[in-house]
Amino acid sequence: GAGVSQTPSNKVTEKGKYVELRCDPISGHTALYWYRQSLGQGPEFLIYFQGTGAADDSGLPNDRFFAVRPEGSVSTLKIQRTERGDSAVYLCASSLTPLGGYNEQFFGPGTRLTVL
Amino acid sequence: GNSVTQMEGPVTLSEEAFLTINCTYTATGYPSLFWYVQYPGEGLQLLLKATKADDKGSNKGFEATYRKETTSFHLEKGSVQVSDSAVYFCALSQLSGTYKYIFGTGTRLKVLA
Numbered sequence: 001g002a003g004v005s006q007t008p009s010n011k012v013t014e015k016g017k018y019v020e021l022r023c024d025p026i027s028g029h030t031a032l033y034w035y036r037q038s039l040g041q042g043p044e045f046l047i048y049f050q051g052t053g054a055a056d057d058s059g060l061p062n063d064r065f066f067a068v069r070p071e072g073s074v075s076t077l078k079i080q081r082t083e084r085g086d087s088a089v090y091l092c093a094s095s096l097t098p099l100g101g102y103n104e105q106f107f108g109p110g111t112r113l114t115v116l
Numbered sequence: 117g118n119s120v121t122q123m124e125g126p127v128t129l130s131e132e133a134f135l136t137i138n139c140t141y142t143a144t145g146y147p148s149l150f151w152y153v154q155y156p157g158e159g160l161q162l163l164l165k166a167t168k169a170d171d172k173g174s175n176k177g178f179e180a181t182y183r184k185e186t187t188s189f190h191l192e193k194g195s196v197q198v199s200d201s202a203v204y205f206c207a208l209s210q211l212s213g214t215y216k217y218i219f220g221t222g223t224r225l226k227v228l229a
Binding site: 031033035040041042043044045048055056059091093095098103104105106107108109110 | 120148150152158159160161162165205207209213214215216217218219220222
């Protein structure tokens with residue numbers, strides 16, 4: 001079956017512009033996560049959705065970052081007034097509803113964002 | 117807070133050498149532990165996992181044992197191949213709430229023929 005897909009695979013933008021990054025999770029997965037991976041680092045948590053609601057957005061670095069999942073499937077990460085420090089690979093992952101501490105997440109290929 | 121510490125790379129080995137990549141964690145309770153691998157140009161893939169103390173995860177010749185007493189989850193392989201060249205990430209998943217992953221910084225492995 002299809003895995004997690006993300007579009008675009010690469011995005012180059014100018015400082016100050018607005019960008020949207022899309023994630024299509026595995027069908028039937030209710031949990032969706034966004035992570036950010038800077039060069040030479042491990043992925044860092046940004047936000048978690050359970051269904052349509054953002055259950056935890058504690059990882060969003062500031063109010064320029066926002067994400068939605070209006071129908072409980074596709075999610076969009078939105079970044080306003082981009083800064084050069086936002087350059088990173090943005091990863092999306094999905095999983096079945098976590099139970100009892102076990103939660104295997106399936107990752108998409110990522111969107112590489114470059115802010116010039 | 118919860119954290120994962122991995123040995124720094126890069127690690128360079130000859131083919132058929134023994135591999136160990138150290139991973140230790142700090143967490144409240146007993147999290148689930150994972151090793152993910154990222155091959156060049158590809159996304160993160162689950163390599164193996166362990167959900168409770170003394171569990172051993174294994175896959176593709178790789179093994180890791182969940183050691184509660186030393187809070188460790190070291191990755192091992194008896195004989196590496198050139199195709200194992202990749203970046204390896206240790207991660208933990210919290211037991212409740214969001215179940216978000218906390219990753220280590222990754223260890224780059226290069227295997228020479």
